Every structure is written in C-alpha cells, then in structure tokens.
Amino acid sequence: MKKTLAGAFRDNVRVFLQNFAEIEEYTVGEMTVWSTLLFSQDEGVFPLYTVEETAESSPDPFCNHCEAAGWGHHFVCQRKYHFIIPEKENWNLPLDEIDETHCHYLYGLIHCNGYGHLIRVNGLKNNSNFFSADDTMEFWDRLCTVLKSRYISARHVSRKEAIELSLIHGAAYGKSWFEKWGYKFSGGSPGITEQKYGETIQSLGSLNLDSIVADLKNRSRNMKRIKEMIDVYRKFSGKPLFTITDLLRLMLVFESRVQKDVSNACKYGGSETGESSPMGFEKFVDSMTKDCRWPSRRLENVLYVIVGLLKEHRAKNGESGNAISRQELRDGARKSIGDTGLIDYVLKSIKCFTIDNLIIRRAINPYSKLAEFNIRDQEASNGATSVRLRLGLSLSRDIRFLYENVLSEYIESHFFLTNNYHFVKEWTIKREITKNNKMELTCKVLPSFDEMETELTRRLPPGEMVVVDPWITIGELRVAAQWALRDTYCVMDEFEVTQIGGLRRIEDEKVVYGTVGPGSEVWVRGRGFDFSTVIRYEDEGRK
Known part of the structure; x- marks a missing residue:
C-alpha cells in the first residue's frame, strides 16, 4: 500500500484493516486484534498488530498522552487504534497485552479523529537485530501519511536511549532527531520555549574541540582518551574539524556507511x-x-x-x-x-x-x-569497514563515549534537555480538489450560548475532517458532517446537525464547491450533546 487513502482517518483505518489485515482468533483485554504481515529484505516476514479499543468497553477511555500534548480539551473519541511491531523474539507469538512499558520496536496510538501519539520507538542503536530507529520512524511516518493522520505527538520521554539519540543528533545537526520527519517543538518543561530549546541545542554543537580539551583537562579522568579520539578523527577526516558538530557529523555519516557496507556484504539475520x-x-x-x-x-x-x-x-x-x-x-x-x-x-x-x-x-x-x-x-564489499579497522575506530562505542564523557558534562547546566517535552507533526488538509476529485473540509461545532455558559466552558475542540464530492449540496454536507461527528465522539453519539454556518445559516440547496473552498473550516450548529456521559474530555475534565 503506497498511495494515501482518500477518506478521513476514521474511514481509512477501516479500509486498511479490511483490505490489508486479518482478524486474529484471540483478543487482548476483549479488544479485537488484527495482524498485517510486512516484509523486510533483511529479516523476512514480521507482524504489525492493530488493536481497536472502543471507549464504551475500555477500562480507561481517557488519554494521558492527549493531556500531556495539550489536547486534554478534545472530546473523547469512540475508538482508538494501537499500532504495534513487537520485538523480534515475539514475532511468532500472540500479542499478550497492551503495555506501554514493553520494549516493542514500534508502538503508536491514533484516535479515530486522526490525532495520535508516537509512544515508543526502539531499535535506537545501530546494532539492533531489526530496524534502526530511522527505519522505524520511516515506516511510522509512511503509515500515518497513508492513513491520513492529522496530528501526531512524539514525546521525548526521560528514557536513556531516547535522550541519547535526540541529543547526539541535536548536537550534530542543530535540531532534534524528530525534526527529520517534520515534527516541530511543541512544548515541555515550564518556561522552555522553542527558541530556548533551539538555542541550547545550537550552543552544544558549537562547542570548540580545542576548548573542550582545555575545559576538561582537570575535570575528566578520560581526558587522554578524549584528546586521542579527537586527533584520530581529525587525521581520518582529511579536513579541519573545529566543533563538536563537525566531529559528530563525521562519525554519524561514516557509521551509516559502515552499516550499509556490512549489510550489503552479507544480508542475513x-x-x-x-x-x-x-x-x-x-x-x-x-x-x-x-x-x-x-x-x-x-x-x-x-x-x-x-x-x-x-x-x-x-x-x-x-x-x-x-x-x-x-x-x-x-x-x-x-x-x-x-x-x-x-x-x-x-x-x-x-x-x-x-x-x-x-x-x-x-x-x-x-x-x-x-x-x-x-x-x-x-x-x-567491505570497503568502509576495512578503513575503519585500519584506523582502529569503533564508531558506535566512540559516539557513546563522546556523549557520556563530553556532551553530558555540558548538558548538566541545561537540565531541561533531559526532561519531558513534545514534538508534533501536522498533516495539513488540502486546499485544492484532490486527485480523487474530493474536497477535504473540517466541520467544527459551534454550541449555543447557553451550552457554552453552562456545559462547554472550555476551549472548543478542533473540527472534524470530512471528505466529500465537490458537487454535493450544503444539505448533503450537513448529513455527512452529522455522520462524522456521531461516528467520532462519545458526547455526540446522537448529535443532530441542524445547519451549516455559524451565526448565519447557509442554504441547503447551494452547491458546496463555490460556497466554501477546499480545505476550509466550516462551522456547524445542532443539538443533542450527551451531557450526561462522564466520557467527555480526554483529560477527564481536570482542567
């Protein structure tokens, strides 16, 4: 499956499961499990599990990841989907439970409104028996694109491997590892802005190698090895290496070449x-x-x-x-x-x-x-590797040594880099007629003044995406919006859309295309909120 599916996420995930997955004979916590068999040239066939969790039967229908990402005011979705690639030793075993602490190669969660969370990416080290972290992210990003996700948060958790990967990449390239796939800094510890985060990462990378040697001369017991390492890589580079960015980029680029050469020389598990x-x-x-x-x-x-x-x-x-x-x-x-x-x-x-x-x-x-x-x-077949061996370089070990004995010395003064913060990627709604001759719109509910004064006092949730033919009428759009809202949110299970347009109603007989443009946000009004349900906001209404 290479092409992006035509509908909204809630519809696309159903198409994906119907056409590219098989229902397993078992359930996990009474949740339905689908498996999709994928192929890797190195490892052969492996499973992607998709687990559908419904709010109605879930022991915990709320989402702490939404709360952490600043989406706690979103209405609770009817369904959410867990996407899991387990560790290799579990490929031939049934998926036993949904546990975020498991060391899965990949664990992502997407609500049926298209908002989701990348919870875990393993294979963070290049000597992984399966995907590297880059491979896993490439797959995850493609899956989100094909299914037409809307926003995905990636939480930089205080986990040693994730922090190392992010900060090593940050010092080498001046930006977070997540930014390689279009994720942008979204927030973190109080007072930490995107500008401050970026400036700190840049300052780490600009550390002068000679200054590092002088600074750590009397502070590090590994000073001799640090100096020798810098000298060896300077000799190997053939061009000047001035900063920690210069050194790390050389090491990371050359390491990827060595990995590729070894893989090409002998591709067996x-x-x-x-x-x-x-x-x-x-x-x-x-x-x-x-x-x-x-x-x-x-x-x-x-x-x-x-x-x-x-x-x-x-x-x-x-x-x-x-x-x-x-x-x-x-x-x-x-x-x-x-x-x-x-x-x-x-x-x-x-x-x-x-x-x-x-x-x-x-x-x-x-x-x-x-x-x-x-x-x-x-x-x-092994050219880059032989160069490495002749020079006595051990790239993975040297990169880790550099992190533990150099970068960590300077990171201590920027403690927030090891705290929790978020990156978010947005898949924008198309502002043109798609190749499938469809229009993508977001329909956002405008409650009555009384509802906003008494029941819906928080910031309004985002609009729901609908994909329609451009030539349908406003009346038909009203029906499509009603179905989408009912299908997506618990609090709107019996919601009736009475008009398209906010304070001014748009007549039902008008054609959508020409009345509203592709990619527009359309206000809808109606009645039938279920204010009796306790499953209203993703953060349980704590804020």
Whole structure:
C-alpha cells in the first residue's frame, strides 16, 4: 500500500484493516486484534498488530498522552487504534497485552479523529537485530501519511536511549532527531520555549574541540582518551574539524556507511547463526556436516561447483547483474552433480560465507520474493569497514563515549534537555480538489450560548475532517458532517446537525464547491450533546 487513502482517518483505518489485515482468533483485554504481515529484505516476514479499543468497553477511555500534548480539551473519541511491531523474539507469538512499558520496536496510538501519539520507538542503536530507529520512524511516518493522520505527538520521554539519540543528533545537526520527519517543538518543561530549546541545542554543537580539551583537562579522568579520539578523527577526516558538530557529523555519516557496507556484504539475520559477519569456508562446511548424511568432501565439492557457476555468471553479466536465481543455480549444478538432494541441502544451508577472498550470499529478491545468490569481492564489499579497522575506530562505542564523557558534562547546566517535552507533526488538509476529485473540509461545532455558559466552558475542540464530492449540496454536507461527528465522539453519539454556518445559516440547496473552498473550516450548529456521559474530555475534565 503506497498511495494515501482518500477518506478521513476514521474511514481509512477501516479500509486498511479490511483490505490489508486479518482478524486474529484471540483478543487482548476483549479488544479485537488484527495482524498485517510486512516484509523486510533483511529479516523476512514480521507482524504489525492493530488493536481497536472502543471507549464504551475500555477500562480507561481517557488519554494521558492527549493531556500531556495539550489536547486534554478534545472530546473523547469512540475508538482508538494501537499500532504495534513487537520485538523480534515475539514475532511468532500472540500479542499478550497492551503495555506501554514493553520494549516493542514500534508502538503508536491514533484516535479515530486522526490525532495520535508516537509512544515508543526502539531499535535506537545501530546494532539492533531489526530496524534502526530511522527505519522505524520511516515506516511510522509512511503509515500515518497513508492513513491520513492529522496530528501526531512524539514525546521525548526521560528514557536513556531516547535522550541519547535526540541529543547526539541535536548536537550534530542543530535540531532534534524528530525534526527529520517534520515534527516541530511543541512544548515541555515550564518556561522552555522553542527558541530556548533551539538555542541550547545550537550552543552544544558549537562547542570548540580545542576548548573542550582545555575545559576538561582537570575535570575528566578520560581526558587522554578524549584528546586521542579527537586527533584520530581529525587525521581520518582529511579536513579541519573545529566543533563538536563537525566531529559528530563525521562519525554519524561514516557509521551509516559502515552499516550499509556490512549489510550489503552479507544480508542475513545474525539471530539465525549467532554471527554478524560472513562465516569462514571451513566453519561453514563443519556446520553443515552436523545435520546431514553426506561427508564433508561431498559438501565441499558442491560448494566449489556453486562458486564456479557464480564466477562464470559474474564474468558474463558484470557486478551489477551478478545475482542468479536458486533454480538457475540448481540446474547448473546438476550438470556436474547427480544427487539433487545434496544440491538442495547445500543451497538451503547457504546464507553468507567466504572463500578465497570472496563473499557468497543468499538473499530474498524484494520484488520476486525468490531466493537469489551472488558473489562479491570481500574487500570491495567491505570497503568502509576495512578503513575503519585500519584506523582502529569503533564508531558506535566512540559516539557513546563522546556523549557520556563530553556532551553530558555540558548538558548538566541545561537540565531541561533531559526532561519531558513534545514534538508534533501536522498533516495539513488540502486546499485544492484532490486527485480523487474530493474536497477535504473540517466541520467544527459551534454550541449555543447557553451550552457554552453552562456545559462547554472550555476551549472548543478542533473540527472534524470530512471528505466529500465537490458537487454535493450544503444539505448533503450537513448529513455527512452529522455522520462524522456521531461516528467520532462519545458526547455526540446522537448529535443532530441542524445547519451549516455559524451565526448565519447557509442554504441547503447551494452547491458546496463555490460556497466554501477546499480545505476550509466550516462551522456547524445542532443539538443533542450527551451531557450526561462522564466520557467527555480526554483529560477527564481536570482542567
């Protein structure tokens, strides 16, 4: 699913579940669970769970995340959806409970009005067995876009890994890690403004490396290593490094290149073999002999034939076309080896091994979903890594050391950086007719003066998004708005929209397009608020 769905979030999530998910045979706390199987070239198939929680049956229909994000005045939604990618060891197990403290790879929550919260992103370290944090955020951002979310808050919680990631990225690039995906600073500790946060992050990045050495000379027991590290990376860079920003950018960029080279050199899951690098030839043969009836010499013979076929294929097709399908490789091997069972066993066993300074690997083609084999020169496949090893650099360890022994020394004077604060991303409503010939509008209820004086004394919640054909009448828009409001909010379960327009009614016979523009906020009036329900505001009405 690549295209953004056409409706509002409350409708799009239903389309998504109906067409791209299957209902599980179990429930979690009496909540329905859907699973969507996703594919990663590195890890194969993994689940995305979607859990629908209804306010009517929920033990806690309110939302503390809305309250923290400043949305406590929103009406409680009829439904909210939990999106979860569990840790890898739980991929084949049922989802046992909805628990925000679990170390899921991804945990997001979106209310049916399109407002939601990114609660947890794991894989924060680049040696994760699955997604890096960037991979997870790319997926989450795409999911929110496809389903047409309206606002998503991301809370910088006081969790060690999240703080490290955010501040390291902030010092390197002058902005929060969340800002890479369009999130903007929304608020935090009292008195902390977006300007103050930005200025502090900028000041961290502008720290002069030579000044750091002088400042920490008598304050840090690791001063010798700090100076040596700066000198090594300056030598490696080949260009001047003046500030902590210069140093961190070099380290982060080079680390991503090393990760990519290692991944391209050998794309198989470390969890299958317990290794994170290609297996040596003899060790690979030994591992196969433990579980088969063939002697090692026959296994070696098949491997030599396979390597020969791969070399021949590369010579004909070049580096860019050196992948060969399993079936083609099997057919070629049968010309020299009569035992097809032996051939199949060896092909199945190959993941990634080295022979004569070559790397042989098996991977799944992301388009055909079929196994392919290729051959690469070991030095070419691992170029950035070999440079790192020659210089004695350990990037992940050095970045962490720099954070713990340099940045933390200066962060102490800016304690608010380790406190809770929020970033929010908005998906704007289109102010033009969409490609599907639809108009996106927000319908905002204007209560009566008596209602605002007695029952609805707080700031009015945001309008509800409706997507309609441009040529419908105002009367038909009134019906669409009524259905949307009833379907979305508990307090409006039986609400009747009596007019479009605030103080001045717009006649029902008029055509929407030309009367209101695409992307407009339209006031609606009506009757039927359920003031008897206790499920009114997301913050339980505490403010």
